[in-house]
Amino acid sequence: MRAGTILMALASCPAAAMEAAEPRPHVDMAVSAGVEHASPGEPFELVTTLHVPKGSHIYWRDPGSSGMPTRVRVTAPAGCRVGPVRFPRPVVLDEPSGRVQAHEGTVHFAVAVTPPASWPMGTPLPLTVRGDWLICRSECWLGKASVSLDVPVGAGPTRGTPAGAHAAQLPPAVELRPGTTARIDGGELHISGPVDAAGSPGFLLVRTRGLSLGTPSIAIHQGRFMLTAAVAYDAAQAEGGGARLQGLLTFGDSVRDPAWAVDLPIPQGGPGTAPHSGEPPT
Amino acid sequence: MITARRLSLSFCAALSTILMAAAPTPPKPKAPPAAPQKAAVGLPAPGFTLTDTDGTQHALSDYAGKIVVLEWFNASCPFSGRQSGHAIHSTGKASTLRSQLRAIDPTITYLVVDSTARRNTREQVIDSDKKAKAQWKIDVPILIDYDGTVGRAFKAETTPHMFVIDAAGVLRYQGAFDNDQQNEKRATATNYVLKAVQRLKEGAQPTPDSVPAWGCSVKYKR
Numbered sequence: 001m002r003a004g005t006i007l008m009a010l011a012s013c014p015a016a017a018m019e020a021a022e023p024r025p026h027v028d029m030a031v032s033a034g035v036e037h038a039s040p041g042e043p044f045e046l047v048t049t050l051h052v053p054k055g056s057h058i059y060w061r062d063p064g065s066s067g068m069p070t071r072v073r074v075t076a077p078a079g080c081r082v083g084p085v086r087f088p089r090p091v092v093l094d095e096p097s098g099r100v101q102a103h104e105g106t107v108h109f110a111v112a113v114t115p116p117a118s119w120p121m122g123t124p125l126p127l128t129v130r131g132d133w134l135i136c137r138s139e140c141w142l143g144k145a146s147v148s149l150d151v152p153v154g155a156g157p158t159r160g161t162p163a164g165a166h167a168a169q170l171p172p173a174v175e176l177r178p179g180t181t182a183r184i185d186g187g188e189l190h191i192s193g194p195v196d197a198a199g200s201p202g203f204l205l206v207r208t209r210g211l212s213l214g215t216p217s218i219a220i221h222q223g224r225f226m227l228t229a230a231v232a233y234d235a236a237q238a239e240g241g242g243a244r245l246q247g248l249l250t251f252g253d254s255v256r257d258p259a260w261a262v263d264l265p266i267p268q269g270g271p272g273t274a275p276h277s278g279e280p281p282t
Numbered sequence: 283m284i285t286a287r288r289l290s291l292s293f294c295a296a297l298s299t300i301l302m303a304a305a306p307t308p309p310k311p312k313a314p315p316a317a318p319q320k321a322a323v324g325l326p327a328p329g330f331t332l333t334d335t336d337g338t339q340h341a342l343s344d345y346a347g348k349i350v351v352l353e354w355f356n357a358s359c360p361f362s363g364r365q366s367g368h369a370i371h372s373t374g375k376a377s378t379l380r381s382q383l384r385a386i387d388p389t390i391t392y393l394v395v396d397s398t399a400r401r402n403t404r405e406q407v408i409d410s411d412k413k414a415k416a417q418w419k420i421d422v423p424i425l426i427d428y429d430g431t432v433g434r435a436f437k438a439e440t441t442p443h444m445f446v447i448d449a450a451g452v453l454r455y456q457g458a459f460d461n462d463q464q465n466e467k468r469a470t471a472t473n474y475v476l477k478a479v480q481r482l483k484e485g486a487q488p489t490p491d492s493v494p495a496w497g498c499s500v501k502y503k504r
């Protein structure tokens with residue numbers, strides 16, 4: 001593993017207006033491979049770490065009532081496969097203007113990268129990661145950075161790195177949770193499985209235009225939970241693209257408590273009736 | 283004594299009822315439907331009176347019969363009034379929208395509202411808004427909502443957060459400025475406010491009528 005050189009390129013946003021402007025919080029970005037060396041044709045985790053100063057926050061992929069999703073974009077040589085960005089579980093903050101989903105402290109994001117099967121052994125894989133975020137305290141600032149690194153490519157088994165351990169902490173797909181199922185059926189989202197000692201189950205939706213989810217109801221019986229929420233999809237309000245319901249199945253209240261990624265296609269013709277409860281789509 | 287006072291009150295109430303019944307009934311003005319306390323698409327927009335950065339008062343009712351566009355604003359937000367590649371004012375997106383709206387309907391009223399209060403006095407907010415108004419050539423009033431009453435009535439969450447009110451005073455669109463928070467789509471972006479006004483001028487309802495707003499949170503007084 002070789003840590004990327006940090007090339008801080010903070011967005012130039014001169015404080016044009018506010019007299020009482022507070023100092024801009026400084027965010028450090030670092031990128032590391034999750035393995036000591038990559039292998040041609042084999043996926044590995046590329047981990048981007050943002051160090052957010054105390055008292056400030058950046059935002060989850062769905063920021064909530066305000067903010068901007070943090071973005072991590074990987075540029076890789078032709079023939080590489082680059083997967084979607086995996087976000088950690090966010091903290092839910094109640095702002096005077098509404099609820100936001102944010103990240104505080106040291107935040108890790110992971111992307112699966114697969115070098116081409118034909119990549120020459122011994123030739124490092126050059127990668128560049130661009131990060132964009134909005135950092136807020138009592139004011140907000142845009143930030144960005146670009147980090148380049150060369151990932152060694154070799155043969156044979158490789159060892160994980162500390163970055164790989166961070167990637168392993170990110171919410172895995174709910175399908176990997178033993179005894180757990182998630183589906184949309186009859187206009188409702190149903191997730192069921194064994195309870196978790198961390199606390200009650202909950203669901204954090206990644207909002208999509210045209211999709212609305214009712215307030216989940218949760219029933220627990222004989223060590224198993226059933227989370228149910230009405231799903232409505234209005235294609236007229238949507239903006240193209242395949243309709244999917246994405247979010248996190250969560251347990252407990254802490255960002256360190258377990259969370260599992262849910263990603264379900266919305267059945268053709270819509271999931272069914274409108275939600276019976278919960279906030280209307282905004 | 284108590285009995286006498288009660289009798290007197292009863293007499294006054296009865297007399298007032300008789301007088302009201304006997305008085306000629308004035309012609310009832312065609313009153314608009316009562317505005318709700320909180321804004322919702324399809325319902326009359328909450329009424330308000332606010333003072334702009336130059337000290338001029340503006341009431342929503344002043345603009346009855348016209349389409350009104352409201353834009354929530356914060357001079358230090360990098361999506362709103364601060365200089366940044368994402369801000370609707372410094373990138374020219376807001377002035378372009380105003381020009382496009384005037385081309386559709388020269389009578390359209392566009393008002394900017396600032397509910398910022400956190401860490402700033404009212405005077406500081408007015409001062410920074412005046413500077414931003416001059417810097418970004420904002421040729422419409424910036425209304426000061428320092429106590430956040432109007433922002434909370436409209437449920438304004440972000441800067442910018444846009445609202446379109448039709449000529450009858452009914453809220454017809456609320457939400458995002460456009461679908462290009464990162465300012466990457468540029469010419470191919472959809473401006474929801476423009477789209478909503480175009481639909482209203484065609485006699486149709488805006489679609490979509492609500493889109494999650496993006497931007498900084500409104501820095502209401504805590």
